[in-house]
Every structure is written in C-alpha cells, then in structure tokens.
Amino acid sequence: MRCSKTKLLSTTVIPLMVFAGVAAGGMAVTGQFIGTPAYATCNPCNPCAAANPCNPCNPCNPCAAANPCNPCNPCAAAACNPCNPCNPCAAACNPCNPCAAGGGAGSLKCAVPRLQTAAACNPCSPCAAACNPCNPCNPCNPCAAANPCNPCNPCAAACNPCNPCNPCAAAACNPCNPCAAANPCNPCGACGACNPCGASGPVELTDAEAVKAYDCMLNEMRVAYAKSDNNTAVNYTSWRRYSTQAYLSATHGNRYVQNYGNAAAKAYGAYEDAGTMPAGAALAKDSFSVSAKGKVTVGPLFVMEKMPAGFYAKSDDWRYTMVMPNGSIFGATKGAGSAKVEFCIGCHISVAPDADSLMFLPDDYRVSR
Amino acid sequence: MFRARSELVSLLCVLCLACSVPAGALADDETRFAEGLEAYDAGDFDATVAAWRPLAEAGHVEAQVAVAGLYLQGLGVRADPAEAARWYRTAAEAGDAVAQLNLGDLYSRGLGVPLDLVEAYAWLTLAAEQGNRWPAARRDEIAVGLSDAELEEARKRVNRYRSSL
Numbered sequence: 447m448r449c450s451k452t453k454l455l456s457t458t459v460i461p462l463m464v465f466a467g468v469a470a471g472g473m474a475v476t477g478q479f480i481g482t483p484a485y486a487t488c489n490p491c492n493p494c495a496a497a498n499p500c501n502p503c504n505p506c507n508p509c510a511a512a513n514p515c516n517p518c519n520p521c522a523a524a525a526c527n528p529c530n531p532c533n534p535c536a537a538a539c540n541p542c543n544p545c546a547a548g549g550g551a552g553s554l555k556c557a558v559p560r561l562q563t564a565a566a567c568n569p570c571s572p573c574a575a576a577c578n579p580c581n582p583c584n585p586c587n588p589c590a591a592a593n594p595c596n597p598c599n600p601c602a603a604a605c606n607p608c609n610p611c612n613p614c615a616a617a618a619c620n621p622c623n624p625c626a627a628a629n630p631c632n633p634c635g636a637c638g639a640c641n642p643c644g645a646s647g648p649v650e651l652t653d654a655e656a657v658k659a660y661d662c663m664l665n666e667m668r669v670a671y672a673k674s675d676n677n678t679a680v681n682y683t684s685w686r687r688y689s690t691q692a693y694l695s696a697t698h699g700n701r702y703v704q705n706y707g708n709a710a711a712k713a714y715g716a717y718e719d720a721g722t723m724p725a726g727a728a729l730a731k732d733s734f735s736v737s738a739k740g741k742v743t744v745g746p747l748f749v750m751e752k753m754p755a756g757f758y759a760k761s762d763d764w765r766y767t768m769v770m771p772n773g774s775i776f777g778a779t780k781g782a783g784s785a786k787v788e789f790c791i792g793c794h795i796s797v798a799p800d801a802d803s804l805m806f807l808p809d810d811y812r813v814s815r
Numbered sequence: 816m817f818r819a820r821s822e823l824v825s826l827l828c829v830l831c832l833a834c835s836v837p838a839g840a841l842a843d844d845e846t847r848f849a850e851g852l853e854a855y856d857a858g859d860f861d862a863t864v865a866a867w868r869p870l871a872e873a874g875h876v877e878a879q880v881a882v883a884g885l886y887l888q889g890l891g892v893r894a895d896p897a898e899a900a901r902w903y904r905t906a907a908e909a910g911d912a913v914a915q916l917n918l919g920d921l922y923s924r925g926l927g928v929p930l931d932l933v934e935a936y937a938w939l940t941l942a943a944e945q946g947n948r949w950p951a952a953r954r955d956e957i958a959v960g961l962s963d964a965e966l967e968e969a970r971k972r973v974n975r976y977r978s979s980l
Contacts, residue, residue: 552888673916675947699858735858735890743888746856768856772884773913773949774877776852785845789853 561740673773860891896927916942
C-alpha cells in the first residue's frame with residue numbers, strides 16, 4: 447500500500463507540481479502573471495511542508511535543490527524560462543535556442559512556421575540533424591529516409607536539381623544549382639541560408655503570412671513603443687490605417703510595415719494627389735522584421751510630423767522620429783539629437799522630391815480612397 | 816564629511832575628464848552613433864553592431880542602451896538576454912531612464928537576470944521618477960504582488976541606487 451502510494455506520488459503528484467512550476471514560470475515570462483504564489487507552499491512554517499520528505503519544497507529533499515523547475519526554487523521562474531540559458535532543457539527544446547527558432551530572440555509565438563521549417567531542414571544548419579529527433583532532416587527519423595522527396599535527404603529533392611520530386615529544380619534559386627552556389631551574392635540567396643549573402647536579403651512572406659504575423663505582433667509592438675512615453679507611439683493605432691495589410695518596405699530596412707495617419711493627415715489617402723500636408727499632420731509606420739529562419743522581431747516605429755512653415759526648409763518642415771523597440775527615441779529633427787535622423791530627410795527627399803517628402807505604399811496594399 | 820569630500824573629488828574628476836575629451840571626439844561619437852542608427856534603419860545589423868559596440872564600450876550611454884536592445888532581440892549578435900541586462904545595468908547606473916525601465920522589466924520577467932520583483936520595483940521606480948508613465952504603471956502592477964516587507968526593501972534599494980547615480 448505504501449509502495450503504491452509512493453508510486454502514485456512520484457508518477458502523479460510530483461509531475462503535477464513540476465508542471466505547475468513550469469506553468470508558473472511560463473506565465474511570469476509572458477507577463478500575464480507577476481505574483482509568486484509558489485512561494486506560499488514553500489513556507490517553512492507550514493507543518494505539512496516540513497513533514498513530507500517528498501515535498502519538493504522540503505530542504506531535506508535532495509532533489510529539491512537540484513531541480514531547476516522546482517516551483518519552490520526561488521530561481522524556478524527564471525530557470526523554467528525557456529530562454530534562460532541555465533535551463534538544462536534549453537538546448538533541446540528551447541525555442542530561443544539557435545537550433546530551434548533560428549537563433550536570437552524575437553517573438554516566440556509569432557515565428558513564421560514555413561521559414562522555421564525551411565531553416566530547420568537546411569542541410570547547412572549544424573543543428574538540423576543533431577537537435578531535433580522529430581526533424582525530418584534527422585537521419586535517425588525513419589520517415590526521412592523513406593521519403594524520396596524529403597528535402598533533407600541529400601539524395602533527394604533539395605540537392606538533386608534533376609530529381610523530378612524537386613519543384614524548384616529548374617529555378618535559379620536552387621541552392622544546388624552550381625551557378626547559384628558559385629555566386630556568393632546570388633540575389634536568390636534568400637532561398638538558401640548557405641549563401642553568405644542570403645541571410646541579409648529580404649525575407650518575403652505570403653500575404654497571408656504577413657497578415658498573421660502582423661496580427662500576432664501588434665500587441666507586442668504597442669507595448670514596446672509605449673515604453674517611450676511618446677504620444678504618437680502610444681496612440682497611433684487609433685489613427686486611420688492606409689495599408690490593407692503589412693507589406694515589405696525596402697526603404698525601411700526590408701521590414702514589414704503598415705501606414706497610419708492622424709486626422710490632419712487625411713489627405714494621405716489621396717496618395718500621389720495628396721499635395722502638401724498641413725501642419726499637424728502626422729504619419730506613423732510600425733514595423734517588424736522577419737529573419738530567414740522565421741524569427742519575427744519588433745522593429746522601430748517611424749514617425750513624421752508636419753511642423754509649421756519655416757520649421758526646417760531642408761526637411762520640407764517635417765520632423766522625423768524613430769521610436770526604438772526598447773523605448774529609446776531617436777530624432778526628432780531640430781530637437782535633441784536631430785543629427786541622428788538627418789538620413790531620414792535625405793532619403794525621403796530623394797525618393798519623393800515632388801511629393802512633400804511623402805512615400806507611398808504599393809498599389810496592391812492601399813486602402814480604397 | 817568623508818562622503819561630501821569624496822563626492823567633491825568625484826565631481827572634480829568628472830569635470831577634468833570632460834575637459835580632457837576634445838569636442839571633436841564627442842562630435843565623432845555622435846556621427847558614429849548616427850551611422851549605426853542609419854545602418855539599423857537599413858536593416859544592416861552587422862554594421863549597426865560595428866558602429867555602436869565600440870561606443871558602448873567607451874561609455875556612450877545611448878549606445879549602451881542601443882546595444883542592449885540588439886542583444887535582447889538578437890540583431891547582429893547572438894541573442895543574449897544576460898548581456899542585454901548587463902548593458903542596461905551599466906546605462907541604468909549612469910541614470911538613463913530607458914535603461915532603468917528596461918532593466919526593471921527584465922527583472923520582472925526573469926529574463927537575463929533572476930526573477931526579482933523587488934529589484935524590478937526599484938529600477939522601475941527610478942525610471943518613473945524621470946517622468947515616464949510606462950515604468951510607473953508597470954511598477955504599480957508589480958507592487959500588488961509584493962508584501963510590506965518586500966516593498967520596504969524595494970524602497971531601500973531605490974534610495975541606495977538613487978544616491979549612487
């Protein structure tokens with residue numbers, strides 16, 4: 447009886463407690479939970495805690511101290527944080543692990559699955575085979591070997607341009623194409639992360655992926671920009687949006703952006719016919735970047751505000767501001783540190799010399815007038 | 816008496832240091848920082864790191880905050896929340912409000928530093944004292960979960976950190 451009780455404890459209760467600890471840690475990480483209820487069960491004055499040698503909070507329990515996910519461990523929330531480098535599980539299952547989500551931080555929940563899969567299957571990834579037993583590229587995966595069209599099979603689609611299963615065989619971007627491989631700056635490099643130039647090229651999402659990523663990132667962007675305490679950064683999402691969805695902006699670092707304008711900027715909706723904006727008009731672009739491995743990261747908020755005539759002829763009286771994802775503000779033209787955003791003026795003037803420095807979005811993504 | 820004297824010595828050291836830095840060097844730093852910002856804007860994070868990290872290491876507070884952001888997001892460098900926290904701490908101790916609020920935020924999430932709501936409260940308070948609403952709101956959220964003793968400890972730390980800024 448005692449034996450079965452012990453078994454029940456070890457197979458049910460302890461895992462449940464550990465699970466609770468992981469859940470508490472996760473909640474703390476996402477910011478949805480900032481209390482520390484786990485500490486309550488650790489109260490050494492609790493007679494139950496002291497009496498139970500299997501209590502994970504009992505200091506006499508040799509496992510207690512060793513378990514980084516023990517909810518009573520004061521470091522548990524941090525240790526169970528999947529991004530905590532001290533987490534012994536981090537290497538295998540950590541989405542922040544460079545072998546997993548694709549290296550680096552960024553939004554874990556908003557990663558682009560298609561790009562993650564492509565990156566994980568990249569035969570150049572040193573992590574592909576080793577880290578993930580479920581990775582279709584892992585040679586230990588019986589499915590990998592059996593599928594002649596598995597892109598990770600070195601003899602199959604990806605590396606054999608003549609393989610009929612390879613839908614990209616004919617494409618110039620096929621990384622196995624000897625012409626592509628020979629040219630380290632092949633503009634198709636984004637198709638193959640083996641290309642040293644590939645990583646810096648723009649990563650293109652489908653419209654559906656861009657919509658999904660933006661919707662997923664919107665709250666994270668708002669929270670990030672709000673750290674600046676800048677009124678535009680706090681309020682821009684209540685303005686009219688002039689883009690139907692997030693689109694790739696080559697002039698803003700190949701980030702995905704959306705265009706917002708305040709009431710005074712309503713003429714922006716006339717696009718090339720907008721004319722000169724009145725003082726008080728303000729335009730904002732929020733942004734996120736996508737890595738070749740699917741990592742999605744908050745980018746800056748780009749703001750331009752029309753100031754009264756005579757403010758600064760060189761900028762067509764626009765004041766440019768960059769709000770960084772950590773709340774830093776760079777800019778504002780003619781304000782503190784204005785020299786830092788002089789490049790905004792140069793770029794806008796050169797791209798739109800006859801359009802009051804206004805840049806317009808691609809036709810396909812404009813809201814109807 | 817001793818403290819007043821040491822503060823005077825510190826002030827004189829700062830003044831001497833400021834006088835010994837040529838104006839041209841400061842201008843160069845700002846130019847270098849702007850180059851990094853332009854590279855960041857263009858999505859060239861390797862160039863961003865190349866411009867900002869030496870500045871951060873030389874004590875440029877704005878660059879320290881910017882580099883911390885790069886480490887947190889893994890842009891141009893391998894994501895390293897602990898390194899981000901280290902840079903935020905350096906700038907926070909120099910009195911930068913953005914660094915203080917981000918350091919407090921990291922402590923409140925146990926990201927790159929141990930989860931420590933008392934420490935989070937302290938740094939968010941210092942940032943809030945500079946007039947920013949975000950850290951004030953975040954601090955007040957955290958305060959709800961702190962005991963009286965923890966709040967007392969947090970306030971002591973605020974005073975201690977404030978006096979060393």
